[in-house]
Amino acid sequence: MLTRMSMASTAGAIRVEGLEKSFKDLKVLRGVDIEVARGSIFALLGSNGAGKTTLVRILSTLLRADAGTATVNGFDVAAQGADVRESISLTGQFAAVDEILTGRENLVMVAKLRHLKDPGAIADDLLRRFSLTEAGGRRVATYSGGMRRRLDISMSLIGNPPVIFLDEPTTGLDPEARLEVWQAVKELAAGGTTVLLTTQHLEEAEHLADRIAILHEGRIIVNGTLAELKQLLPPAKVEYVERQPTLEDVFLTLVGARKNGENQ
Ligand SMILES: Nc1ncnc2c1ncn2[C@@H]1O[C@H](COP(=O)(O)OP(=O)(O)O)[C@@H](O)[C@H]1O
Numbered sequence: 582m583l584t585r586m587s588m589a590s591t592a593g594a595i596r597v598e599g600l601e602k603s604f605k606d607l608k609v610l611r612g613v614d615i616e617v618a619r620g621s622i623f624a625l626l627g628s629n630g631a632g633k634t635t636l637v638r639i640l641s642t643l644l645r646a647d648a649g650t651a652t653v654n655g656f657d658v659a660a661q662g663a664d665v666r667e668s669i670s671l672t673g674q675f676a677a678v679d680e681i682l683t684g685r686e687n688l689v690m691v692a693k694l695r696h697l698k699d700p701g702a703i704a705d706d707l708l709r710r711f712s713l714t715e716a717g718g719r720r721v722a723t724y725s726g727g728m729r730r731r732l733d734i735s736m737s738l739i740g741n742p743p744v745i746f747l748d749e750p751t752t753g754l755d756p757e758a759r760l761e762v763w764q765a766v767k768e769l770a771a772g773g774t775t776v777l778l779t780t781q782h783l784e785e786a787e788h789l790a791d792r793i794a795i796l797h798e799g800r801i802i803v804n805g806t807l808a809e810l811k812q813l814l815p816p817a818k819v820e821y822v823e824r825q826p827t828l829e830d831v832f833l834t835l836v837g838a839r840k841n842g843e844n845q
Pocket residue numbers: 604607609627628629630631632633634635636
């Protein structure tokens with residue numbers, strides 16, 4: 582495992598060049614290029630149907646590209662699928678948690694499935710990291726949407742994969758739950774994990790990402806830091822984005838979700 586990590590550490594965490602994918606006559610990816618640095622959060626923005634999930638599925642070896650190359654953690658997705666799968670975790674829009682079990686039982690189960698030592702300690706550590714210690718003994722059926730999604734993300738971290746794909750991690754969540762997930766994602770990256778997340782929400786990319794790419798009509802039409810992207814917009818719009826409180830700000834202030842100084 583160590584050899585693997587150090588061997589791979591010379592390459593970018595994710596590197597995609599000229600990736601193409603069609604479904605029959607539908608050209609979804611028409612030559613996608615991206616590079617994601619280790620330990621960074623990269624947001625792939627795009628409207629519904631843009632091809633975000635298709636790209637994530639190719640990078641996680643669930644789907645084969647028609648052309649182009651992609652490496653994850655230094656491994657080629659087409660030729661070294663098993664190594665790629667060992668290097669990643671994938672969390673989708675719908676939480677894959679077992680409702681009947683408690684949060685802690687879910688974590689212990691996954692740690693056991695992965696044949697890890699001391700599943701209980703692994704579970705307790707993750708519960709702590711995702712602020713679920715108190716909820717850990719309750720059935721998941723009683724959890725809020727944000728708690729479920731946090732548990733889902735924490736389950737995907739068991740075994741410490743260096744790269745994590747989050748496909749629309751906050752779609753369908755209310756603003757408060759979204760903030761909780763954002764906090765969890767930030768902590769992941771702070772711990773050295775490389776995060777590629779897809780989103781339809783500009784504010785999500787704005788809050789979380791080191792770099793943002795926009796996938797549109799099969800290609801990456803912009804790729805840069807938030808500051809770089811903002812320079813592409815007219816000044817009035819930049820002012821609006823930076824200075825005016827959003828409806829979400831107002832809502833969260835009114836419901837008191839920012840009392841802990843989250844999202845600063
Ligand atoms: N297995 C498939 N067969 C046929 N068409 C598909 C398949 N998967 C995705 N598509 C189509 O490809 C396009 C991109 O889908 P997707 O990658 O899911 O977009 P996004 O995740 O950005 O919403 C959509 O038009 C979708 O209907």
